[in-house]
Amino acid sequence: MSMKTSDVIFKQRIKEQMQDGFMRKSVANAQERMFTNRQLAADKLGNWDEWRENGMEIRNHVLDNLDYYLHQLSENVQKTGGHVFFAETSQQATDYIENIIKEKDAKKIVKSKSMVTEEIGLNEVIQRNNCEVIETDLGEYILQVDDCDPPSHIVVPALHKNREQIRGVFEDKIGYAGSSDPEEMTRFVREHIRHDFLEADIGITGCNFAVAESGSISLVTNEGNARLATSLPKVHIAVMGMERIVPTFEELDIMVSLLCRSAVGLPLTGYVTAITGPRESNDMDGAEEFHLVILDNGRSDILASEFKSILRCIRCAACVNTCPAYRHIGGQSYGSIYSGPIGAVLSPLLGGYDDFQDLPYACSLCQACNDVCPVKIPLSDLLLKHREKMVIKKITPLAERLTVSAFNYLNSSPKLWNMSMKIGGKVAPKVIKDGKLPINVGAIADWTEARDLPQPDGDSFRSWFANRDADTPVSGTAAVTGIVEAKVKANKSEK
Amino acid sequence: MMKVNFFVTCLCDVVKSNVAKKTVLLLEQLGCEVLFPKEQGCCGQPSLNSGYIESSKPAMKSLIRAFEGNEYPIVTPAGSCAAAVKKYPEYLADEPEWAARAQAVSDRLFELTQFIVNELNIENVGAKLPGRGVYHPSCSLIRKLGVREEPLKLLGNVEGLELVAIKNQETCCGFGGTFSIKMSEISGEMVKEKATNITAVTPDYLIGADVSCLMNIAGRLSREGKTVKVLHIVDVLMSNIVDSLTVEVN
Numbered sequence: 001m002s003m004k005t006s007d008v009i010f011k012q013r014i015k016e017q018m019q020d021g022f023m024r025k026s027v028a029n030a031q032e033r034m035f036t037n038r039q040l041a042a043d044k045l046g047n048w049d050e051w052r053e054n055g056m057e058i059r060n061h062v063l064d065n066l067d068y069y070l071h072q073l074s075e076n077v078q079k080t081g082g083h084v085f086f087a088e089t090s091q092q093a094t095d096y097i098e099n100i101i102k103e104k105d106a107k108k109i110v111k112s113k114s115m116v117t118e119e120i121g122l123n124e125v126i127q128r129n130n131c132e133v134i135e136t137d138l139g140e141y142i143l144q145v146d147d148c149d150p151p152s153h154i155v156v157p158a159l160h161k162n163r164e165q166i167r168g169v170f171e172d173k174i175g176y177a178g179s180s181d182p183e184e185m186t187r188f189v190r191e192h193i194r195h196d197f198l199e200a201d202i203g204i205t206g207c208n209f210a211v212a213e214s215g216s217i218s219l220v221t222n223e224g225n226a227r228l229a230t231s232l233p234k235v236h237i238a239v240m241g242m243e244r245i246v247p248t249f250e251e252l253d254i255m256v257s258l259l260c261r262s263a264v265g266l267p268l269t270g271y272v273t274a275i276t277g278p279r280e281s282n283d284m285d286g287a288e289e290f291h292l293v294i295l296d297n298g299r300s301d302i303l304a305s306e307f308k309s310i311l312r313c314i315r316c317a318a319c320v321n322t323c324p325a326y327r328h329i330g331g332q333s334y335g336s337i338y339s340g341p342i343g344a345v346l347s348p349l350l351g352g353y354d355d356f357q358d359l360p361y362a363c364s365l366c367q368a369c370n371d372v373c374p375v376k377i378p379l380s381d382l383l384l385k386h387r388e389k390m391v392i393k394k395i396t397p398l399a400e401r402l403t404v405s406a407f408n409y410l411n412s413s414p415k416l417w418n419m420s421m422k423i424g425g426k427v428a429p430k431v432i433k434d435g436k437l438p439i440n441v442g443a444i445a446d447w448t449e450a451r452d453l454p455q456p457d458g459d460s461f462r463s464w465f466a467n468r469d470a471d472t473p474v475s476g477t478a479a480v481t482g483i484v485e486a487k488v489k490a491n492k493s494e495k
Numbered sequence: 496m497m498k499v500n501f502f503v504t505c506l507c508d509v510v511k512s513n514v515a516k517k518t519v520l521l522l523e524q525l526g527c528e529v530l531f532p533k534e535q536g537c538c539g540q541p542s543l544n545s546g547y548i549e550s551s552k553p554a555m556k557s558l559i560r561a562f563e564g565n566e567y568p569i570v571t572p573a574g575s576c577a578a579a580v581k582k583y584p585e586y587l588a589d590e591p592e593w594a595a596r597a598q599a600v601s602d603r604l605f606e607l608t609q610f611i612v613n614e615l616n617i618e619n620v621g622a623k624l625p626g627r628g629v630y631h632p633s634c635s636l637i638r639k640l641g642v643r644e645e646p647l648k649l650l651g652n653v654e655g656l657e658l659v660a661i662k663n664q665e666t667c668c669g670f671g672g673t674f675s676i677k678m679s680e681i682s683g684e685m686v687k688e689k690a691t692n693i694t695a696v697t698p699d700y701l702i703g704a705d706v707s708c709l710m711n712i713a714g715r716l717s718r719e720g721k722t723v724k725v726l727h728i729v730d731v732l733m734s735n736i737v738d739s740l741t742v743e744v745n
Binding site for chain 1: 503505507508509510511512513514515516519531533534535536537539541542544545546547548549550551553554556557561634638639663665666667669670671672674675676677678679680681682683684685686687688710711713714715717718
């Protein structure tokens with residue numbers, strides 16, 4: 001799987017997804033739970049807006065000095081005996097990892113959850129080298145055994161499945177015979193994959209934040225699988241997006257505080273791990289060999305564009321958990337491993353408009369995402385920016401371009417607009433009857449699929465206003481003026 | 496007497512003209528002289544929110560010009576249109592002179608409840624409306640304009656009106672302008688959920704301060720045959736004041 005997860009056209013995809021009642025219920029429940037917990041955790045911490053402001057400044061500072069911190073990080077990883085590879089493209093990243101697999105003659109790899117390894121389609125590359133790869137994050141594991149079902153959420157990848165469905169997957173694929181109790185299923189998987197950790201030649205992880213001052217990588221997890229994956233196999237490969245750096249542990253503290261609360265509504269997750277280089281002679285455990293793959297894959301282009309702020313993202317999914325569009329269509333509708341508002345901004349940037357041109361429109365511009373983002377990314381503004389880009393590139397539909405041109409022509413001429421409004425005011429009440437128009441095509445048909453048209457009030461306002469001096473005052477107005485004035489005065493004097 | 500300009504917005508001009516008329520009457524009741532610069536057009540959201548920024552510029556400039564005839568405040572009963580105009584300076588950033596003119600207009604522009612509460616310093620207009628109402632805080636008011644308390648203050652002082660909370664109150668109703676057409680499937684599901692959450696508390700009224708959201712929710716309630724009356728906040732504030740004009744939005 002690479003970033004793109006579906007070849008079906010967008011409208012067809014959402015139609016299919018929206019018919020999945022199980023998925024929609026799972027998503028709605030999970031969204032509400034995560035949204036509430038996030039809010040509680042933020043309120044409990046206090047001064048949440050200042051924390052966000054801090055988070056934003058740290059991320060901006062790193063992005064403004066990314067060359068410096070990348071250099072510092074690389075130097076420090078190498079000082080501790082680790083290897084650093086900077087991959088401009090996903091191909092370069094997978095080639096590098098493929099070479100390690102070949103060199104070590106690796107037969108088995110355990111992975112902890114990593115979006116960036118999915119972005120580069122790493123699992124296929126591993127498998128074509130006759131090497132087995134096991135996703136050890138429970139959510140990722142469920143999807144992997146379910147014939148590589150695409151993820152529907154960047155933090156909780158199997159969010160679209162309820163516990164019964166998961167039980168069914170385990171029964172069919174790995175011989176599970178227990179109940180749908182989450183703890184029982186988790187225990188089963190733990191036992192089922194324990195030998196994989198012990199046998200694996202290589203452990204592959206992502207990286208939540210790399211700490212430039214020490215050359216460490218940090219992993220924020222809840223299951224402890226990342227610790228096993230980085231300490232049992234002889235080789236550890238960490239893959240990170242080039243922007244995921246913090247200068248020192250002090251900033252890491254702030255970012256992790258924001259991340260855990262925003263992602264799962266907790267002050268901390270079960271495990272926050274920092275790994276610095278390969279094991280040293282006096283270390284009890286750890287990989288003997290450490291590789292850090294730093295991926296560009298279009299990020300430096302984003303850095304130089306008006307979409308730069310999206311690189312502040314710390315992948316917490318708070319935006320996903322608050323998005324009303326995501327709520328109804330679910331993550332797989334996006335056709336990208338990155339879903340929700342962050343996915344709708346990021347996917348076209350990393351994967352191009354050809355595959356992802358519909359995503360920026362799957363948004364009502366309600367801005368709920370902007371308000372919850374822990375690093376204050378103006379997601380909704382960036383989606384609008386995408387629409388603007390597509391207009392400039394002339395890839396919007398011709399009919400839309402013509403309609404908008406006609407609208408802008410009328411609207412830029414006060415005379416024509418005045419006339420249109422007056423005519424509209426006369427015609428609308430005559431043609432709209434009981435919430436319907438006699439013709440039901442195009443935009444009208446789209447609107448009336450779920451709702452009726454409004455019943456117009458009658459003549460346009462501007463016609464009324466122009467004639468009102470000539471008319472007698474609206475009945476009742478004069479009579480109550482005195483009452484209103486008296487009440488208003490009373491209200492003012494109370495203040 | 497305070498002079499104000501009225502920015503009608505196209506939906507209030509053509510479709511929901513009673514909202515516009517009542518806004519003018521209310522402002523007059525509250526001691527304002529209302530001027531209507533008739534050169535004004537639409538805020539341009541259908542074009543701007545679809546990304547056609549460049550081709551929207553002549554219309555944006557035309558709207559700016561329309562309100563430059565005086566220095567009085569500009570008042571509108573539609574939050575999303577106010578929010579759109581407040582983004583003009585950003586859209587026109589490449590033309591500093593126009594950006595400055597846009598900023599000057601934007602600074603004088605107020606959403607109706609914002610104007611009544613913060614500029615006129617009135618929180619009780621003397622309205623009376625017995626019954627249970629749900630207030631829909633539209634995205635443009637709470638998230639774009641930061642108008643959260645003002646409508647609630649005004650509604651809180653309406654005699655006989657009890658405000659009832661609903662589940663996911665601040666979630667978007669799914670209108671989103673062209674979104675409701677372009678992504679009508681998603682928009683439709685959003686408004687269905689909103690209508691379900693509203694009818695769950697069996698209110699007499701649904702009240703909002705943005706005609707477009709109300710039109711969307713009303714359209715769904717009407718489709719479901721629900722009897723909830725959909726009212727613009729100005730309908731509520733003018734209740735028992737101008738009985739002859741109390742016509743619900745849908």
